[in-house]
Amino acid sequence: MPDTMTPLWEVFIRPRNGLHHKHVGSLHAADASLAIQSARDVYTRRGEGNSIWVVPSSQISASDPSSGKEMFDPADDKVYRHPTFYDIPDEVGNM
Amino acid sequence: MTGAAIFHSHLFEAVLQLADDHLILGHRVSEWCGHAPMLEEDLGLANMALDLLGQSRALYAYAAQIEDAGRSEDDLAFLRVELQYQNCLLVERPNGDFAHSILRQLYFAAFMHPFWQHVAACSNDETLRGIAGKAEKEMAYHLRHSAEWVVRLGDGTEESAVRMKNAIDDLHHYTDELFQGSPALAACAEDGVLPDVATLRPAWTSTIAGVFAQGLLEMPEVAHPQTGGRMGEHGEEMGHILSELQYMQRTYPNLQW
DSSP states (O other), rough: OOOGGEEEEEEEEOOTTTHHHHEEEEEEEEEHHHHHHHHHHHHHTTTTTTTEEEEEEEGGOOOOGHHHHHHGGGGGTOOGTTTTOOOOOOOOOOO | OOOOOOOOOOOHHHHHHHHHHHEEEEEEEHHHTTSSSSHHHHHHHHHHHHHHHHHHHHHHHHHHEEEEESHHHHHHHHHHOOOGGOOOOHHHHHOOSHHHHHHHHHHHHHHHHHHHHHHHHHHHHHHHHHHHHHHHHHHHHHHHHHHHHHHHHHSSSSHHHHHHHHHHHHHHHGSHHHHHHHEEEEEEEESSSSSSSGHHHHHHHHHHHHHHHHOOOOOOSSOOOOOGGGGOOOOHHHHHHHHTTTTTHSSSSOOOO
């Protein structure tokens, strides 16, 4: 089967209610509904989730790896942006 | 094996027939493992094979319990001779190409899904209701998955449509047997344990007609339905299935794993 008939899809699974869908991998499928079925067979065989999203890989816009330095390095030396300098009251619980 | 001295209730016979259907089809579908047209479908087919084998295990275990003659589910699954297997002919048909296999799956799932739905809702047999509760969900998925493929192959490329039509020509005349049942199945229907299989035909026909309409396929007329499996009369291929299926138990008797 030529690749053009079964384009690539990115698969996102939500493990439990209240959590986010998380990217788990990709697969080839002819269309969205077959992609969801294949995702069920490939990625939820061990009870990994209760909801599936699929997105055509061609629809994802990605940052350019070659501009990685200007995009991400400036954040490296700004530790004060991490919320680690505050005392969190016990009542607040996990953050 | 003892055999002749044992009285076999119609419940035992009916459960065994269902178990044989699921074992033989599960084995057939498992033959695809590692050979499917694409990785995604390889896993999908293996999943379906495992569902069917799981259902057959539950049914054989129940049959062994009803018989209460010291035979285990393994004895029933692996240590009978060909004439004693009472699966319908549809499930033993060779895999052929992917169109044949997925159409066979559609025909069987479109029958078993309403069958298990009925058992889960109406049967007065608690064990079978339990088996049906799980099987119903699995067959709903088999039905959906195989139907999606039949539509796409029927309404796909020129070649896929030809292959789908050939599969219908080769397999449709094995579907009548599903609704003929057997004396044991009829007796269980009388007792309110299982549905009367003849009454499932309209639902099956409308499911298949709906899928075929979407896939631009035609429902064929069947002049000469093929039957005999329920009486142990099988096609030549059945011997080949059993020689592979029974090899381990015959070579290493009482093997457990």
